[in-house]
Amino acid sequence: MSRLAALRIVPTEKVAGLLLLTGAAFWGLTFPAAKEALEIMGPFAFMTWSRAVGFISLVPLAWGTPRDRWREALPLGLLLGVLLFFAYLFQTLGLERTTATNAGFLTGLYVVGTPLFGAAIYRRWPSGRVLVAVAMSTAGLALLSLRGWSFSPGDSLVMLSVVFWSLQILAVGRGAQRDPVVLILVEMAFATVLHAASSGFDLQFDALPRAWPYLIITGVLGTGLAYFVQIIGQRRISPTRTAIIYTGEPVFAAFFSALWLGERLNARGWAGAALIVGAMIVAETGGRDPVADAPPDPARQGP
Secondary structure: OOHHHHHOOOOOHHHHHHHHHHHHHHHHHHHHHHHHHOOOOOHHHHHHHHHHHHHHHHHHHHOOOOHHHHHHHHHHHHHHHHHHHHHHHHHHHHHOOOOHHHHHHHHOOHHHHHHHHHHHHHOOOOOHHHHHHHHHHHHHHHHHHEEOOEEOHHHHHHHHHHHHHHHHHHHHHOOOOOOHHHHHHHHHHHHHHHHHHHOOOOOOHHHHHHHHHHHHHHHHHHHHHHHHHHHHHOOOOOHHHHHHHOOHHHHHHHHHHHHHHOOOOOHHHHHHHHHHHHHHHHHOOOOOOOOOOOOOOOOOOOO
16 A cells, blocks of 8 residues: 555544554663663764654655655655654663663653643643643652752753753644655655764764664654554644654653653652643643644654
């Protein structure tokens, strides 16, 4: 089936919701997978290979795309590639220094960060529900990550990545009329080049035989397949409802990290995680908010 034919599939609402939830599960799985991969190869080589594998897995979806769509997507795609590079850079460096569970919950704060940065860019004051979500997420962060009067270095780096995830989502919202597959391929290709350059093109080929299972999870599942089920699922479900479904990502990250890595949250950590998930849901429910209603970016999620 061609890409255009696949994009015409409109599943039932329940099937679409299950597809999107499956994508959230894939993204949650990438956190412990990335944690394991970082024990085998350096962060820059890992980021390069993970993005490259994701890019390759998406190439078949762009087969037969007219050249003019590539030209239209190029400027915004390059900008997105820069934002993606920094987002993954800080997230991965943070993941080296914190738990996969914490990284999963903290990354999910893009749902709150997006409307806040949107308010600053478009000079529109956030709605009351967004301000409530900010207060909830701040309290959740304190419970989950605060050590005395400071955050752990890893948590701080992951929180910095949320800035770039949020800016990226806003930028993607500006490209709604462009071919989404072409746009994401340009974005990922440029991000891959930037990751490779930042590593000094030291791609650690000798580590690939041990790292490839984790690259399959973070590249093929966490990017390629998760993106494909998203574009099918969103034929039926709105971006706002999609974002609510994607709040399952940090929950899946905690679940898979517990099974895979044996990570456990204490009572305080679970209370903080619950507040963060609650903040995400509050930020994405209620009436339409032109600042907060940016579509979720299919490439940003897990490591």
